[in-house]
Amino acid sequence: MIAVELRKLFRRPRTWITIALLNSLPVLVAVLLKVTDLAPRPGEGPAFLSAVLTNGTLFPLAALAIVLPLFLPIAVAVVAGDSVAGEAQGGTLRYLLARPAGRTRLLVAKLVAIVVFVLVTVVIVAAVGYVVGTALFEVQSLGATTAVSGTSLTPEQVAGRTLLSIGYVTISMLGVAAFAMFFSTLTDSPQLATLGALAVLIGSSLLFTLDAASDIAPYLPTRYWLSFVDFFRDPIQWRNVARGLGLQAVYVVVLLGAAWANFTTKDITS
Amino acid sequence: MSGTVIATHGLRKAYGAVRAVDGIDLDVRAGDIYGFLGANGSGKTTTVRMLLGLVLPTAGTVEVLGRPIPKAAREVLPGVGALIEGPAAYGPLSGTANLSLLDAAGPGGSRRTRKARIAEVLEQVGLGGGGKRAVRGYSLGMRQRLGLAGALLRRPDLLVLDEPTNGLDPQGIHEIRLLLLDLHRTGTTIFVSSHLLAEIEQLATRVGVLDRGRMVLQDDLATLTAPTGATVVTTTDPAQAARVLGDRVLTSDGERLVVRGSDPAEVNTALVGAGVPVTGLVLQRPTLEEVVLAAATGSGDRVAA
Numbered sequence: 001m002i003a004v005e006l007r008k009l010f011r012r013p014r015t016w017i018t019i020a021l022l023n024s025l026p027v028l029v030a031v032l033l034k035v036t037d038l039a040p041r042p043g044e045g046p047a048f049l050s051a052v053l054t055n056g057t058l059f060p061l062a063a064l065a066i067v068l069p070l071f072l073p074i075a076v077a078v079v080a081g082d083s084v085a086g087e088a089q090g091g092t093l094r095y096l097l098a099r100p101a102g103r104t105r106l107l108v109a110k111l112v113a114i115v116v117f118v119l120v121t122v123v124i125v126a127a128v129g130y131v132v133g134t135a136l137f138e139v140q141s142l143g144a145t146t147a148v149s150g151t152s153l154t155p156e157q158v159a160g161r162t163l164l165s166i167g168y169v170t171i172s173m174l175g176v177a178a179f180a181m182f183f184s185t186l187t188d189s190p191q192l193a194t195l196g197a198l199a200v201l202i203g204s205s206l207l208f209t210l211d212a213a214s215d216i217a218p219y220l221p222t223r224y225w226l227s228f229v230d231f232f233r234d235p236i237q238w239r240n241v242a243r244g245l246g247l248q249a250v251y252v253v254v255l256l257g258a259a260w261a262n263f264t265t266k267d268i269t270s
Numbered sequence: 271m272s273g274t275v276i277a278t279h280g281l282r283k284a285y286g287a288v289r290a291v292d293g294i295d296l297d298v299r300a301g302d303i304y305g306f307l308g309a310n311g312s313g314k315t316t317t318v319r320m321l322l323g324l325v326l327p328t329a330g331t332v333e334v335l336g337r338p339i340p341k342a343a344r345e346v347l348p349g350v351g352a353l354i355e356g357p358a359a360y361g362p363l364s365g366t367a368n369l370s371l372l373d374a375a376g377p378g379g380s381r382r383t384r385k386a387r388i389a390e391v392l393e394q395v396g397l398g399g400g401g402k403r404a405v406r407g408y409s410l411g412m413r414q415r416l417g418l419a420g421a422l423l424r425r426p427d428l429l430v431l432d433e434p435t436n437g438l439d440p441q442g443i444h445e446i447r448l449l450l451l452d453l454h455r456t457g458t459t460i461f462v463s464s465h466l467l468a469e470i471e472q473l474a475t476r477v478g479v480l481d482r483g484r485m486v487l488q489d490d491l492a493t494l495t496a497p498t499g500a501t502v503v504t505t506t507d508p509a510q511a512a513r514v515l516g517d518r519v520l521t522s523d524g525e526r527l528v529v530r531g532s533d534p535a536e537v538n539t540a541l542v543g544a545g546v547p548v549t550g551l552v553l554q555r556p557t558l559e560e561v562v563l564a565a566a567t568g569s570g571d572r573v574a575a
Contacts, residue, residue: 004374012362091358095420098322098354099376100347268324 001105005113009079018075019121023128025071026063030129034136047229052137057155059133060126060162061232064169067125068225073201076173079117080180081194083110084263088188088270103264111181111256118173122166151234161236165228168241172228175221175248176201178255185263188270218243221251274336275300275428275459276321281330283316290316292483293330298461298476303454305474305491306463307562313483314463315355318432321461322352335428348378351426353434357417361406365397365416368405372420379424391419396445410437418446422453429453429460435469447473471495471558479562487565494561497553501534503527503541504550514544528554 009015029046033039033053042050048062084107087093096106153161180197187193204220207213217223224244230237276298283291291313298304308314319325320332323340332339337346359368369388373379379387392401395415400408408416414437421429434450435443450473454460464470470477477494479487487494504525505511511527512519515537520528531537534551541548 001375004371008360008363008371011367012360090360091356092360094319094322094324094354095352095358095372096375097324098347098350098352099372100323100343101375102344265326267326268319 001101001109002112005109006116009113009117015079015117018078019124022067022071022075022121023063023125026059026066026125026129027132029062029066030059030132030136047226048232052133054138056133056135056137056139057130057158059137060129061165061228062133063125063129064122064165064228065226068169068172069205072121072125072169072173073176074198075121076114076118076176077180077194077197077201078190080114080177081184081192081197082190083114083181084184085187085190085193086184088268089190091270093270094268097268104260107181107185107256107260107263111177114177114181115170115174118177119166119170122170122173126162126166153232153234161231164231168228168231168244169225171245171248172225175251175255178252178259179221182255182259182262185259185266219247221247223247273300274298275302275334276304276461277333278317278320279331281317281320281332282328283313283320283325284328289483291320291327294480294483294485295488296478296485297488298459300459301454301457302476303450303460303462303474305470305477306461306480307467307470307477308463308465308480309566310465312480314465314480315432317480318352318354318430318463321430322347322350322354324354344377348376348424349426350428350430351421351424352430352432353417353421354430354432356433356436357413357420359405359408359413359416362404364402364404365392365408365419366401368416369401369420369423373423387423388419391422394422394449395419396442411439411442414438415442415446418449427457427459429458431460432463433465434462435464435466443469467559467562477558479565481566487561491558495555495558497532497555499530499532500554501529501531501537502550502552502554503529503537503548505541506547506549510544511541511546514541514546525549 029049037053039050039053044050046062047065048058049065052059052062084093087096097103176197179200180193183193183196184190201222204222208217208220208222224240224247227240227244230241274297276296278294278296280293280295281291282289282293294317296317306314306317316325320327321334321339323343326340334346335349339346360371363371366388369391370384373384373388374381388401392398395418397412397415397419400412405413405416414434418434421431435446438446450460462470462473471491474491477487477489477491478485500520503511505527506525508522508525508527512522515529518530520530522528529537532553534553538548538551
């Protein structure tokens with residue numbers, strides 16, 4: 001069943017178009033930086049971007065930071081929102097369930113496919129970022145990379161921490177996926193499920209900037225998204241990373257539980 | 271295979287105060303071609319969905335191939351082929367890829383034989399040359415055939431088909447009818463839901479009629495359309511015929527007389543002996559349409575709850 005869902009997802013042209021579009025923004029940013037040589041000052045603009053002119057190997061992280069606030073969650077919400085509602089709208093859900101695929105199995109297979117999609121997407125963004133970054137910018141092959149906190153990192157450390165960041169960003173996206181998937185079991189319209197998940201994220205981002213909402217800020221799903229920057233402090237600061245992982249875990253468990261409870265007891269009338 | 275293939279007891283589905291299906295007892299036996307008739311909105315589709323575990327009953331039980339649904343769905347449904355409210359497939363993928371994915375999505379479809387089974391069913395439904403094309407480019411009739419191919423993929427003991435000839439042209443309808451009769455001959459029980467009486471009359475051995483969520487009729491087609499004990503006579507001299515037969519004439523309409531008597535030969539002898547020219551002579555049988563309309567009008571004045 002999982003293989004079936006993966007085949008469906010990755011044989012679909014839309015999946016690859018989404019990933020390609022997702023990569024276009026970091027590439028555009030890289031080209032603009034190269035042409036104008038105008039990097040944002042440290043502390044301004046997307047994380048890591050100020051450093052890439054002098055070290056192209058940091059561009060994968062800059063690329064992740066660029067797509068993380070909006071592009072990546074949109075892509076995840078589109079795929080996860082489509083998961084059940086898309087099958088319902090297309091009429092294939094009734095055939096899958098009469099096959100019978102099993103409602104719980106189908107939901108689990110969809111979830112695994114989404115996780116794989118997120119991972120593949122994040123890895124591709126990082127890989128394209130690496131290729132573009134090392135092609136356009138200087139690479140400090142012998143010297144060490146300067147960490148956010150000022151000390152030096154070896155290329156191996158940069159590589160290892162980049163992998164940690166890829167994992168963290170992937171997990172951060174699972175909260176979005178869980179929202180979209182839950183909504184996807186509530187409606188037969190994939191667009192509605194996607195927009196619902198995006199509304200949650202936009203609401204969360206907005207509240208995060210509001211002082212009056214500071215009491216609930218630690219529980220907002222987008223609160224710790226950019227904490228992967230902490231992997232590049234020396235030593236690594238685990239506090240926010242750990243909180244981010246815990247928070248995503250709670251959202252994922254609660255929302256998927258609700259999605260399961262709803263989907264396994266509902267009448268399929270689509 | 272013998273005995274009961276589909277049995278429901280007091281099956282009911284309520285959406286709020288509306289009872290879409292209101293206590294029906296289906297009885298489909300092995301070897302039947304069961305025609306499930308009813309107007310649009312009479313509850314046919316909801317019933318079909320309950321048979322397949324898609325809609326959960328409010329009350330009552332469903333048994334398919336001797337096992338309870340939805341509880342034993344995982345064991346039962348691999349042996350059931352279904353076409354539910356029109357076909358559905360993934361547009362960007364080919365017909366073959368769609369069948370392959372559907373087969374892999376559940377138990378009971380061996381991966382080893384998959385390719386051969388797909389080629390065989392595509393041939394069977396008349397899509398032998400179209401399997402490689404993307405479904406997006408299929409006509410409605412081709413999609414219907416592909417849906418039917420999906421239903422046949424695991425050589426099911428039972429076919430549950432909702433409006434199987436929808437979107438097909440007359441030749442297509444004829445082809446599918448022959449295919450279904452052929453499958454029936456080889457032992458497949460077929461449950462066809464339709465609102466097309468003529469189609470069911472040509473196909474079914476047993477009929478159930480649904481009216482506003484209630485079962486108003488369920489019997490063998492041969493019994494329902496059995497001779498009424500009257501003979502229909504066509505003659506160019508109806509006045510003379512009426513004089514000869516006297517009070518045996520039940521009704522007359524132009525050159526057509528309905529005469530009491532279940533032996534056309536005897537009626538013929540009487541008329542010809544009196545010099546009345548007889549141009550047509552046949553046992554009277556009610557059509558399925560007459561039977562269904564008679565059964566459904568009884569509740570025509572009912573107001574749905």
